Amino acid sequence: MSNSQAIDDRADDNGHFSLRNADNTCGIGAYRSDLLATYMRWEHDPASMIGFGQRVPISAERRQKWLEHQLSNESMSRFTVYDLTAGTPTPAGFTVLTQAADGLSAEYELLIAPEARGRGLAKEATLLTVDYGFHIGSLRTIWLRAAARNAAALAVYQRCGFQEGGRLRQTRLWLGEPCDEVFMDIQIGEPPRPSVIRVCPSVLGPP
Numbered sequence: 704m705s706n707s708q709a710i711d712d713r714a715d716d717n718g719h720f721s722l723r724n725a726d727n728t729c730g731i732g733a734y735r736s737d738l739l740a741t742y743m744r745w746e747h748d749p750a751s752m753i754g755f756g757q758r759v760p761i762s763a764e765r766r767q768k769w770l771e772h773q774l775s776n777e778s779m780s781r782f783t784v785y786d787l788t789a790g791t792p793t794p795a796g797f798t799v800l801t802q803a804a805d806g807l808s809a810e811y812e813l814l815i816a817p818e819a820r821g822r823g824l825a826k827e828a829t830l831l832t833v834d835y836g837f838h839i840g841s842l843r844t845i846w847l848r849a850a851a852r853n854a855a856a857l858a859v860y861q862r863c864g865f866q867e868g869g870r871l872r873q874t875r876l877w878l879g880e881p882c883d884e885v886f887m888d889i890q891i892g893e894p895p896r897p898s899v900i901r902v903c904p905s906v907l908g909p910p
Contacts (some may be wrong), residue, residue: 722831725899728788729827731798731835734781738794739770741816745796748817754853755814756875778802780809780840784828786819795819798832800840808844809836813856825859830894833863837891838900846888852877860887864894 723730740763745751747760761769773779784796796815803809811832815825836842847865849856865887873881 722835722899723785723787724827724831726827728786728822729824729831730785730787730792731782731828731831732785732792733783734774734797735783735794736770736774738783739767741794742766742770742797745814745816750817751814753878754850754856756850780836782828782832782835784815784824786822786824788822793819795824796828798828800832800836800842800845802840802842807842808846809840809842811836811845811847825856826862829859829863830896831899833889833894834898834900837894838898842891844888844890846886848884848886850875850877851883851885857885857887862895863889865889866893 721730721732743761743763743766746755746757746766752758752760773781778801780800780802782798783794784798785792786795787793794816796813796819798814799812800809801812811829813825813829813832815828833845836845846868847860849860851857851870866889867885868888869886871884871886873883875882875884
C-alpha cells in the first residue's frame with residue numbers, strides 16, 4: 704500500500720480507524736464509549752498497572768465518569784489503536800495526547816492490549832499518533848514519562864525518535880521497588896520516517 708492511502712476513506716463507515724500506516728498493519732481512530740469495558744480490561748492487566756504506576760483497580764462507575772470527562776475535554780486527543788493484520792480492524796490499545804496550556808506541546812500516553820503485545824503495534828501506534836499531533840494538532844513538542852525500569856517501553860520510544868531529556872530520581876515504583884522516572888521528548892521534524900499525512904494527496908491537494 705502506498706503512503707497516499709494512509710487516510711482511510713472507509714473509516715467512517717462503522718466508526719473504525721481514520722489513519723493507518725503505510726504497511727496497513729496498524730491504524731488509529733476515535734476513542735469509543737462502546738469500548739469502555741474493553742479499555743478497563745486492558746487497564747487492569749497487571750503489566751499495564753505496573754507500567755502506569757497504578758496501585759488499585761478503578762471501579763466501573765468511576766471509569767464511566769472519567770470516560771465522559773475524557774470525551775468532553777478538548778485538550779485531550781484520545782485514539783483507539785487497531786490491529787489491521789487480520790483484514791478486519793481489531794481494537795488493540797489506545798493512545799493519548801494531553802495538550803498543555805500553551806497549545807504547542809502535549810504529553811503522550813500509550814497502552815497496548817495484553818493479547819496484542821509483541822506485534823510491533825506500540826511503535827506503529829506511537830508514530831501515527833505523533834504524526835497526527837504534529838501535522839493535524841499543530842504541536843511543536845510531544846513528551847512522555849516512563850519508569851526507568853520499563854526497558855521495553857523506553858526502547859519503543861527511542862525507536863520512534865524520542866530522546867531522554869531528564870529524570871526524577873527514585874520517584875516511581877516498579878514491582879514495589881523505587882526507580883527513576885524518565886522524561887523523553889520529540890520535536891516536529893524528528894520522527895524517523897516520513898509523515899503519512901504530509902504525503903497524502905487528499906490532505907494537501909495537488910502541488
